[in-house]
Amino acid sequence: MKYPEIDKYAELDSVIHRFDPRAKIITFTLLIFSxxxxxxxxxxxxxxxxxxxxxLLSKIPLGFMFDRMKPGLIFVFPFLVIMPFAVEGNVLFxxxxxxxxxxxxxxxxxxxVRAATSIMFALTMLxxxxxxxxxxxxxxLKVPAPLVQTLMFSYRYVFVFIDEFISMWTxxxxxxxxxxxxxxxxxxxxxxxxxxxxxxCERAERVHHSMSSKGYTGESRTIVKFKMQMxxxxxxxxxxxxxxxxxxxxxxxx
Amino acid sequence: xxxxxxxxxxxxxxxDGTKALDDVNIxxxxxxxxxxMGPNGAGKTTLFLHLNGIIRSDDGNVKIFGSSIGDxxxxxxxxxxxxxxAEPDDQLFMSTVYDDVAFGPLNMGLSEEEVGxxxxxxxxxxxxxxxxxxxxxxxxxGQKKKAALAAVLxxxxxxxxxxxxxxxxxxKSKADLIRVINDxxxxxxxxxxxxMHDVNALADLADRVxxxxxxxxxxxxxxDIFSDxxxxxxxxxxxPDLFKFFKIMRCFGADCSQTPMSIDExxxxxxxxxxxxxxxxxxxxxxxTHSLVNEIIASYRH
Numbered sequence: 282m283k284y285p286e287i288d289k290y291a292e293l294d295s296v297i298h299r300f301d302p303r304a305k306i307i308t309f310t311l312l313i314f315s316x317x318x319x320x321x322x323x324x325x326x327x328x329x330x331x332x333x334x335x336x337l338l339s340k341i342p343l344g345f346m347f348d349r350m351k352p353g354l355i356f357v358f359p360f361l362v363i364m365p366f367a368v369e370g371n372v373l374f375x376x377x378x379x380x381x382x383x384x385x386x387x388x389x390x391x392x393x394v395r396a397a398t399s400i401m402f403a404l405t406m407l408x409x410x411x412x413x414x415x416x417x418x419x420x421x422l423k424v425p426a427p428l429v430q431t432l433m434f435s436y437r438y439v440f441v442f443i444d445e446f447i448s449m450w451t452x453x454x455x456x457x458x459x460x461x462x463x464x465x466x467x468x469x470x471x472x473x474x475x476x477x478x479x480x481x482c483e484r485a486e487r488v489h490h491s492m493s494s495k496g497y498t499g500e501s502r503t504i505v506k507f508k509m510q511m512x513x514x515x516x517x518x519x520x521x522x523x524x525x526x527x528x529x530x531x532x533x534x535x
Numbered sequence: 536x537x538x539x540x541x542x543x544x545x546x547x548x549x550x551d552g553t554k555a556l557d558d559v560n561i562x563x564x565x566x567x568x569x570x571x572m573g574p575n576g577a578g579k580t581t582l583f584l585h586l587n588g589i590i591r592s593d594d595g596n597v598k599i600f601g602s603s604i605g606d607x608x609x610x611x612x613x614x615x616x617x618x619x620x621a622e623p624d625d626q627l628f629m630s631t632v633y634d635d636v637a638f639g640p641l642n643m644g645l646s647e648e649e650v651g652x653x654x655x656x657x658x659x660x661x662x663x664x665x666x667x668x669x670x671x672x673x674x675x676x677g678q679k680k681k682a683a684l685a686a687v688l689x690x691x692x693x694x695x696x697x698x699x700x701x702x703x704x705x706x707k708s709k710a711d712l713i714r715v716i717n718d719x720x721x722x723x724x725x726x727x728x729x730x731m732h733d734v735n736a737l738a739d740l741a742d743r744v745x746x747x748x749x750x751x752x753x754x755x756x757x758x759d760i761f762s763d764x765x766x767x768x769x770x771x772x773x774x775p776d777l778f779k780f781f782k783i784m785r786c787f788g789a790d791c792s793q794t795p796m797s798i799d800e801x802x803x804x805x806x807x808x809x810x811x812x813x814x815x816x817x818x819x820x821x822x823x824t825h826s827l828v829n830e831i832i833a834s835y836r837h
Binding site: 284411412413416433434436437438440441484487488490491492493494495496497498502503504 | 584587589609610612613617618620622624625626628629630631634637638639641642643647650668670671672686687690
């Protein structure tokens with residue numbers, strides 16, 4: 282099983298990697314929110330192209346990034362399939378009495394393209410900064426500490442969780458278990474999930490003991506050393522400018 | 536000498552009513568090396584949770600350098616007692632080693648410079664220089680154990696408590712960790728309290744041993760404890776192989792004045808024994824030898 286390491290290539294050197302992490306979070310979030318509200322399919326494709334350009338600038342291997350994008354795209358894929366049948370409008374053609382409409386196809390593709398753009402931006406943002414730096418940036422941007430801590434612990438312990446799952450799965454297969462599409466397999470998998478939850482609860486208690494014994498009282502303290510450079514301000518201006526240009530272009534088309 | 540730890544009549548029951556600690560009394564002098572042994576479920580971890588105030592005893596039964604741990608402020612408490620738990624993944628909860636080692640000092644309210652100095656020193660002490668930016672899931676178990684120790688050392692506690700520090704470590708990592716603990720004790724006067732089952736490594740880490748089985752069953756030097764096979768057996772323990780070997784040597788007529796606990800001690804004992812016999816060592820087998828040997832083996836066998 283692969284580890285979900287999103288920051289595997291955070292050590293590379295590119296203009297996106299060097300971008301101040303706080304400014305990166307703010308501008309990329311702004312770009313995502315600005316692009317998901319685009320209504321014109323042509324403009325949406327341009328934003329997708331732009332996000333791909335930013336991805337190329339980051340030098341992150343494309344295979345790695347597309348691999349990470351897959352789960353998100355699989356999640357929005359049903360929109361692409363269902364919407365052509367579900368949205369009313371001009372009928373393009375019919376299959377067994379089910380009408381496929383132009384508007385349905387249009388909005389299905391639009392939703393999918395918007396999602397792909399957002400996912401690509403979000404992953405480029407996360408992939409070009411080490412996770413601990415992203416967390417520190419969130420702290421310095423005054424994101425509520427419980428939220429940041431939840432994110433931080435989730436990322437830290439997902440690897441331990443996977444290791445535990447693998448060791449349990451290995452123990453089961455070494456006792457002859459084979460996953461089949463039957464009730465017994467479902468029950469065994471249910472037991473594994475239950476066991477993982479119990480172990481997680483126990484681990485959470487031990488982690489809390491460990492944190493308390495180091496003086497943790499709920500308040501988060503961290504060392505943050507960020508400094509905006511002129512290049513960061515320029516990049517912010519460029520990216521915000523691009524978002525505005527896309528918005529204005531779309532409005533001119535309406 | 537100052538009393539580093541003083542526990543008097545400590546009782547604790549789990550929420551379901553099961554008695555975990557029953558009238559536990561422990562006294563530890565400053566700079567002493569103490570090992571706590573006992574069967575699984577004897578209450579060692581629960582005792583340690585009392586020692587740094589995670590479980591609070593309202594009656595002030597646990598005192599560290601004369602002050603009740605329950606009455607201390609968090610910052611003072613972590614300055615006095617540091618606990619290294621058995622499972623390193625539970626203690627390395629931050630994203631990088633630096634953040635983990637800096638976690639305690641930051642909670643103590645120290646300046647950034649002081650935190651940086653302490654992190655550097657703690658990582659150097661355990662031999663993990665250059666690991667600052669490493670993420671825990673990319674480290675070996677031995678490295679994680681060392682990082683977990685560094686994360687406690689950075690608080691510079693006067694009392695260091697370790698739960699199974701040598702468990703699941705390869706021999707090199709185990710030797711490294713024992714050396715670090717002993718250096719801290721010898722050079723910086725840190726009082727160490729260690730829970731361990733590894734009897735063969737115990738002699739290097741213990742001036743005195745407490746046997747805990749919900750209550751304190753016995754207390755003494757390692758030699759006192761292992762010389763009592765009934766005590767050892769009743770508490771699911773074992774004696775070091777070397778210790779048993781020299782007891783068996785006696786059955787073959789070896790005249791060793793004391794039973795050694797470690798390789799270093801055994802060299803001394805053997806040298807003395809051979810020198811006293813003008814450079815020779817006599818071993819004999821008579822009609823009683825094998826029955827005596829079997830008796831010793833049986834006395835320690837579970």
